[in-house]
Amino acid sequence: MHDTTTTAAETSAETRSKSNVSYDCSHVLDNNSLSALHHDDDEDQVHRTANQVAASFSKQKLKQEALKKFVPGEACVVCGDAASGIHYSVSSCNGCKTFFRRVLIENRTYSCKGDGNCPIDKDMRCSCRHCRFKKCLQVGMDGTELNIERRRKRKIVDTPKSETSINEIQDDVVRDLVLKERKCLKLLTSTLAPIHASIDEALSDPISTFDHFEQYERHQLAPEDQMNFSYWRAKILSTVIEWAKSFPEFQLQKLSRRDRESLIVHSSFSNLVLSEAFHTPERFTDRIVFPDGLSGFRNLTANILKERSGLIPTVVAVINNILVPIRKMRMTEVEYVLLQAIIFFDRECISLSDECIKIVHAKRKQLLDSLRRHLDSLYPKNESAHRFAALLLRISNVHKVAAFKRETLCTIETFNLMSPHPLTMEISKKYPDVSFF
Structure with a gap:
C-alpha cells in the first residue's frame, strides 16, 4: 500500500534527497522537468519537485496535439488498456483520464515507497498513484486543458443560490x-478588500469597506488565482469585521472600543463557519x-495537502454539523x-458593558421579529413556528x-x-478573555 505525503504546491525548481518521491500536482510538467528525478542509493527515499510548468509547451506543439485524431483500438499510453479517446493530448482510457484530472483539480500529492519506478x-x-501520475507526465499528458474546466467551475462556484429579489422585500x-x-460576496473575492493583520487595525478606521463598495467590487480574483485555507479564514474574518462595522448600532458612541472588540471576538468564528457552509455550492x-x-473534504483521504491535514476534523465538523443540516432544511x-x-448581536457575551447589552438586546429582538414576520408570510402558523425554532436551534451547533x-x-x-494568519489566531486566543462556551 502506498502512502500519501502532504506538501505545499511549489513552482520553483529544487531536488531534495528524502525518502519519498513527491509530486506537486498543482502544476503540469513537461518532459524536460522529468530529468529532475534521481535516485540516491544512500537514502531510502527521494523527493522530486517540479522545475517547469505546462506553460513551457510551445503554442505550436499544443496546436499539433489538439489536431491529433483518435484511432479506435489504440491502447492507453499510460496503462495499456483500451483507450477511449484523446484526453489531455494523448490516447488514454477513461480511468487514466479521470485519475490525471482528479490529481490536478484536487491538487493531490503522492509518494512512492519504492524507487519511483x-x-x-x-x-x-x-498500486502506486505516484508512479501512475509520473507515467502520465512522461507520456505527455497536458493539463492546460484544465484551465478551461477551472474557469467553468469558477463560474459555477460564483453562481449565487436562488437569490431573493431586493424589490420583493418589504x-x-x-x-x-x-x-x-x-456586497459581502463581492468583497470576499476582491483583491483590494483588506485582510486585517489585527483587530486593532480593523477597528482603527470606523468606515466600513461596505460603505465604499464600488472601489473594491471592480478588482476581483482571476479564475486562475488559487488561494489557501489560511487566506480564506483571514479573508472571511476580515470581511465579517467590515460587515459588523456597517451596522449603525456597532458605531454608536455608547459602545466602547472594548465592547466592539468583544462582539467581534465572541461571534466572528461562528459567522465564519456558518459562512463556509452556506456559501458552498x-x-x-x-x-x-x-x-x-x-475544497476541504469530509473524505479524509482527499485532504492530503499538509495545510489541510491538521484541520481535517474541523472541516468534518462544519460539514456534519452545519452544512448537511442547513441543506436538509433548505x-x-x-x-x-x-x-x-x-x-x-449576542448579549450573552460576558464582557459587554451594561449599555452595550441594552443595544445588542434591542437589535437582536428586532432581528428575531423580522425573522418571525418573514416566516409567517411564507408558511401556515404552525409550520412557521416550527421553522422559526429549527433555525434558532442551528445556532447552538454553529457555536460548538x-x-x-x-x-x-x-x-x-x-x-x-x-x-495560521495573525488575525485568526488573535481572535482565537482572545476568546476566553471576553466570553465563554
Whole structure:
C-alpha cells in the first residue's frame, strides 16, 4: 500500500534527497522537468519537485496535439488498456483520464515507497498513484486543458443560490441585510478588500469597506488565482469585521472600543463557519468549497495537502454539523442573513458593558421579529413556528463548531504544525478573555 505525503504546491525548481518521491500536482510538467528525478542509493527515499510548468509547451506543439485524431483500438499510453479517446493530448482510457484530472483539480500529492519506478500497466495501475501520475507526465499528458474546466467551475462556484429579489422585500431590516450579503460576496473575492493583520487595525478606521463598495467590487480574483485555507479564514474574518462595522448600532458612541472588540471576538468564528457552509455550492454535501474552488473534504483521504491535514476534523465538523443540516432544511438567503446577524448581536457575551447589552438586546429582538414576520408570510402558523425554532436551534451547533475550530487552531499553533494568519489566531486566543462556551 502506498502512502500519501502532504506538501505545499511549489513552482520553483529544487531536488531534495528524502525518502519519498513527491509530486506537486498543482502544476503540469513537461518532459524536460522529468530529468529532475534521481535516485540516491544512500537514502531510502527521494523527493522530486517540479522545475517547469505546462506553460513551457510551445503554442505550436499544443496546436499539433489538439489536431491529433483518435484511432479506435489504440491502447492507453499510460496503462495499456483500451483507450477511449484523446484526453489531455494523448490516447488514454477513461480511468487514466479521470485519475490525471482528479490529481490536478484536487491538487493531490503522492509518494512512492519504492524507487519511483513502479510498473504501470492495466493490472498494476492502481498500486502506486505516484508512479501512475509520473507515467502520465512522461507520456505527455497536458493539463492546460484544465484551465478551461477551472474557469467553468469558477463560474459555477460564483453562481449565487436562488437569490431573493431586493424589490420583493418589504421589511427594511431584511432588505438591508440582503444588500450587505450581496456586497459581502463581492468583497470576499476582491483583491483590494483588506485582510486585517489585527483587530486593532480593523477597528482603527470606523468606515466600513461596505460603505465604499464600488472601489473594491471592480478588482476581483482571476479564475486562475488559487488561494489557501489560511487566506480564506483571514479573508472571511476580515470581511465579517467590515460587515459588523456597517451596522449603525456597532458605531454608536455608547459602545466602547472594548465592547466592539468583544462582539467581534465572541461571534466572528461562528459567522465564519456558518459562512463556509452556506456559501458552498448546493451540489456539494461532502466538502467545503471556497470562492476560488479550494475544497476541504469530509473524505479524509482527499485532504492530503499538509495545510489541510491538521484541520481535517474541523472541516468534518462544519460539514456534519452545519452544512448537511442547513441543506436538509433548505435554508434560504433571507434566513441565512438574519441568522448571521442574530448570532453576531449576542448579549450573552460576558464582557459587554451594561449599555452595550441594552443595544445588542434591542437589535437582536428586532432581528428575531423580522425573522418571525418573514416566516409567517411564507408558511401556515404552525409550520412557521416550527421553522422559526429549527433555525434558532442551528445556532447552538454553529457555536460548538466555532469553538472546536478555535481550539484546534490554537493547538496547531502551539505545536508549530502550521502558521495560521495573525488575525485568526488573535481572535482565537482572545476568546476566553471576553466570553465563554
